[in-house]
Amino acid sequence: MDGPSSSKPRKLTGHELYRDVFKSPKFVVAPMVDQSELPWRILSRRYGAQLVYTPMINAKMFDSSHPTYKQLSFNTVFEEEGGPQDRPLIVQFCANDPETLLRAAKVVEPHCDAIDINFGCPQDIARRGHYGCYLQDDWDLVFRLIRILHENLTIPVTAKFRVFPSEEKTVEYAKMMERAGAQILTCHGRTREQKGHNTGLADWAKIRAVREAVSVPVFANGNILFHSDIQRCLDETGADAVMTAEGDLYNPTVLSSSSTPLPAEFSESDRQNLSLPGEDSFYLPHPFLARQYLEIVKSLKTPTAPSAIKGHLFKLMRPALSIEKDLRDRLGMARGKSAGLIEEYEGIVEEMDKRMKDAMKKVEGQSLEELVKVDPATGLNVLPHWLAQPYFRPPPIVQRVQKDDE
Known part of the structure; x- marks a missing residue:
């Protein structure tokens, strides 16, 4: 008599996840701290979002015995988060300890389609907590964070990261993440120094370089203000999908198209x-x-x-x-x-x-x-001030020092 099989079910590859579960989305809403929560995800889907992420969840706090943080971050009590109206869904964590990350991911594993690791947050809280883009200097840790989820979850792991000033280093970083087991890569075309008033423009050329260097699907993040930016981004980067954060926050219809029905209140x-x-x-x-x-x-x-x-x-x-x-x-x-x-x-x-x-x-x-x-x-x-519309920060002021030849 044969004993029980010890083999694990085959995990979906990135392209299978993208095609069969996500249905080949082009319009993706980014993970946003305190802003891509369940009601906003529902509203965004109503106006064209095909895939959404939860806000970034701190794995260490989620793994702790603090019930308030856990339920506000991802509430499993009422079975609405990760429920039928909240799919497809990727849950994002930030972390710097592989075992803690795995324990946190195991809690939400039955309620989502993939787990994403945040390697892109540039805020000071990420620097103090040693996570997000401040792990860019520790490639071994980045590899281990991805690998432990890849080897121990039944659903795929994905990763979101920021570029380096060097295109070559950006590409090598992305290839390392792919080797670790990341099945989808989201490349934010800004460096970790580009934030706040120094946000500036995302570098789509670096995103294209990543797309050409890896075999997994790539999402492009950055510079999406108007709907017309979406196709331009897809064309210039070759990415499989476009992710928007602030573009969606200020105008959730940015992802709408001619096939998106108008609300019943409008004809x-x-x-x-x-x-x-x-x-x-x-x-x-x-x-x-x-x-x-x-x-x-x-x-x-x-x-x-x-x-x-x-x-x-x-x-x-x-x-x-x-x-x-x-x-x-x-x-x-x-x-x-x-x-x-x-x-x-x-x-x-x-x-x-x-x-x-x-x-x-x-x-x-x-x-x-x-x-x-x-x-x-x-x-x-x-646009007229009664319409929801993109917010764009004034470009950074470049101080020019005029040389005095006299």
Whole structure:
């Protein structure tokens, strides 16, 4: 009589994961701390996102006995996170200890399609905690973090990283991750020094170099502000998909296309006035999107962190908050818990909606194209302030020292 088989089921390769589970996505929403939580993932999918990530979860804290952090990071109690409306899904962890990472990943393994390791966070908290892109100097540790998940999980491991100043070093780093077992690589085309006011542009050429050097699927991250940037990025990088972070946060319809249905509150005849010539996507009034987001929050049993809700409302309504300063102040001062706080947010959104509709009436009859202005510093389009739209930081000021020959 044969004994029980000790062989493990074959794990999906990167291309099988990309094709068979993710259904060959082109539009991906990035992992964002305190911002790619469940309600936002649902809203993003509604407007074209084909694959989403959780916010970055600290493996050490998740592995600890602190139940509050664990349930706010990935709540398994109500079976909504990782449930049918939350797939396909990648859960992202940051870590610097392989065993701790494995224990944390094992908890969420049944609730997602892959585990991603964050090797890209450039913030000071990552430097102090020794994770994210601050592991770039310890390739052996990076290899071991990927390898332990590759060898011990039933689902694939993926990795997200930032480039080095050197293209050659960037490529070697990516190839090392592939050897370790990463089945999909997301390449953020900025270095770890490019953050905050020094963010600058992502280097798509380095992403293309990575794509040409590895055999696993590659996602390109960086420089996605408008829908028209997506195809340009795919063409210039050769990537399998495009990932957006801030582009989605400020305008969740950035991934929408002509095949994305408009909400029931709008008719197909409205699509022309909500789109720009040459763009396949549409723009929606930010109070409408804010209201939809709050409705999703209320519909879920899974609690949403108040900081996440407030952060989303500030970003969505940013174009008008610099004008409607009293609403900005009300939003900033909003405090409380649960239903009472949501009601306060709803009141702010409703008042914003009234004011934006009044502003729209003043330009009734004009097309969206006629209302667009061009930002003199960047040359990019600025839409009417009642529409959700990308936020772009002013380019870094380069101080030029003029040599005095006299």
